[in-house]
Amino acid sequence: xxxxxxxxxxxxxxxxxxxxxxxxxxxxxxxxxxxxxxxxxxxxxxxxxxxxxxxxxxxxxxxxxxxxxxxxxxxxxxxxxxxxxxxxxxxxxxxxxxxxxxxxxxxxxxxxxxxxxxxxxxxxxxxxxxxxxxxxxxxxxxxxxxxxxxxxxxxxxxxxxxxxxxxxxxxxxxxxxxxxxxxxxxxxxxxxxxxxxxxxxxxxxxxxxxxxxxxxxxxxxxxxxxxxxxxxxxxxxxxxxxxxxxxxxxxxxxxxxxxxxxxxxxxxxxxxxxxxxxxxxxxxxxxxxxxxxxxxxxxxxxxxxxxxxxxxxxxxxxxxxxxxxxxxxxxxxxxxxxxxxxxxxxxxxxxxxxxxxxxxxxxxxxxxxxxxxxxxxxxxxxxxxxxxxxxxxxxxxxxxxxxxxxxxxxxxxxxxxxxxxxxxxxxxxxxxxxxxxxxxxxxxxxxxxxxxxxxxxxxxxxxxxxxxxxxxxxxxxxx
Numbered sequence: 473x474x475x476x477x478x479x480x481x482x483x484x485x486x487x488x489x490x491x492x493x494x495x496x497x498x499x500x501x502x503x504x505x506x507x508x509x510x511x512x513x514x515x516x517x518x519x520x521x522x523x524x525x526x527x528x529x530x531x532x533x534x535x536x537x538x539x540x541x542x543x544x545x546x547x548x549x550x551x552x553x554x555x556x557x558x559x560x561x562x563x564x565x566x567x568x569x570x571x572x573x574x575x576x577x578x579x580x581x582x583x584x585x586x587x588x589x590x591x592x593x594x595x596x597x598x599x600x601x602x603x604x605x606x607x608x609x610x611x612x613x614x615x616x617x618x619x620x621x622x623x624x625x626x627x628x629x630x631x632x633x634x635x636x637x638x639x640x641x642x643x644x645x646x647x648x649x650x651x652x653x654x655x656x657x658x659x660x661x662x663x664x665x666x667x668x669x670x671x672x673x674x675x676x677x678x679x680x681x682x683x684x685x686x687x688x689x690x691x692x693x694x695x696x697x698x699x700x701x702x703x704x705x706x707x708x709x710x711x712x713x714x715x716x717x718x719x720x721x722x723x724x725x726x727x728x729x730x731x732x733x734x735x736x737x738x739x740x741x742x743x744x745x746x747x748x749x750x751x752x753x754x755x756x757x758x759x760x761x762x763x764x765x766x767x768x769x770x771x772x773x774x775x776x777x778x779x780x781x782x783x784x785x786x787x788x789x790x791x792x793x794x795x796x797x798x799x800x801x802x803x804x805x806x807x808x809x810x811x812x813x814x815x816x817x818x819x820x821x822x823x824x825x826x827x828x829x830x831x832x833x834x835x836x837x838x839x840x841x842x843x844x845x846x847x848x849x850x851x852x853x854x855x856x857x858x859x860x861x862x863x864x865x866x867x868x869x870x871x872x873x874x875x876x877x878x879x880x881x882x883x884x885x886x887x888x889x890x891x892x893x894x895x896x897x898x899x900x901x902x903x904x905x906x907x908x909x910x911x912x913x914x915x916x917x918x919x920x921x922x923x924x925x926x927x928x929x930x931x932x933x934x935x936x937x938x939x940x941x942x943x944x945x946x947x948x949x950x951x
Contacts, residue, residue: 513945514586516564517701518635519674521944522584523561526552527568535570537594542601545577553580562633564946567591567641575601576623576664581632587641587680595625595645595666595686604661608693610721610744610752610782612840614662615713616654616687621661624668624691631672640704642681643667650686651711663687663713670694676941678702687713689734693720694754697939700727709769711735716766718742721754721782724936728762737775737802738766738794741784743811746844749781750810756782758934761789768797773823776813778804778836780850783811788930792821799831800862803852806836807874810848816855817929823862829889830857834874834903852879855906856927860887867895868913873903882906883927884919 526548527533533544545565552563562582569590575598579585587593596602602622607613614621625645628634645666653659666685669675671694678701682689689705692698700717707714716732719725720742732738743749743756766773773794776784794800800823803813823829832852852873862868868889873879883906891898891913901916908915909925 522564525564537571542575556581579628584635587638589639591641612748616662622664624665629670635676645685647684647686688715705732725759733767740775743782745779766794772802799828803832805850808844812851821860825864830869856883858885858927862889868898878903880905884908
């Protein structure tokens, strides 16, 4: 840069509240999308509009796909962090059209990272640019390997009001190198994620495309008030552990209008691993998933666990579409996990070409070490599925609880699963208890208790649905 003071571009905020008087009006307003900008302006959604903006090129960024921009991203965030304090008005970093190669960098508070529609942030292929960081305390080790882990491409900790958005610009982790090294057991540490935000409040990820993550794509952890909206996530269906969106020990999360093609679970709700998660003790709770479209031939559309040792409760999923996926909803746990998965409500799912519609397992053989407590028995209860249509299904359900600790209070109603081939036993059930009504093919005997034909689904509005997003307009910086 020619001087210490980067040129700052005035941002004009047009604050159009999207919060309506009722929950239904709130959802409808969000779905209409932003108003059309005037000539020379672009729009973005944020909890608050930013008073300052700068372009990555102001900090020496070069979008040729080969020049490293790690220093440019770090310098830009560092400079704009001066506006992150109370009364600073916040700041936005504009990433213009181009291919911006970078190693990991962290964001700051009251900050928006905005990607032009033709902007592509590329994850560096130089492993020396990826720092090694400590394992998560609720996991005790890296997920792939004992010890530390590589930093995520875009990260941050202890943040307030942080936004990653754009005109559907792209963040490309260039994960093929990482997948190859993982398969060949050539990595000393656990792979980094595409986006990881820790210990943060009010996080919005919207209107971006994420491709080829080294592992998980979006990982909010130990955070609250998280919105993931209008995000497209793409990875080869054979790529290892490329989960889509994994809220982990998080409260008040809204995931909606996302399209995910993945080599693992499209959405996986987690809360720590065995004795480490039990000790950390932070649940994932008050989570809503709406209008999700998923393709995941080897994994679940929505998974709960298997790392759930801080507990999972109050999960609401509705209007879910999936094609060529292994299972619609999967609960994964094991002896040693402890804690609970309870109050899970799912309705209006449309599924095609599935291995299972529903899958629960209490014998998921994955532990961080041999120090887990064999007396830490997880509780799975109050699980409701209703209004599900599934076609070309191999098996309706595989439900396997824990001997002596059955999964209980399962409710299944108004479900039709059309099998690809006739099966003598379309349901497999052990150590489960529940009721059903209007289910085809007829469920297994432990689920044949009768009820009034409808499973519960909460009618109250979660606080995350009251989060106000504003529509903000800004003048595109001249490049």
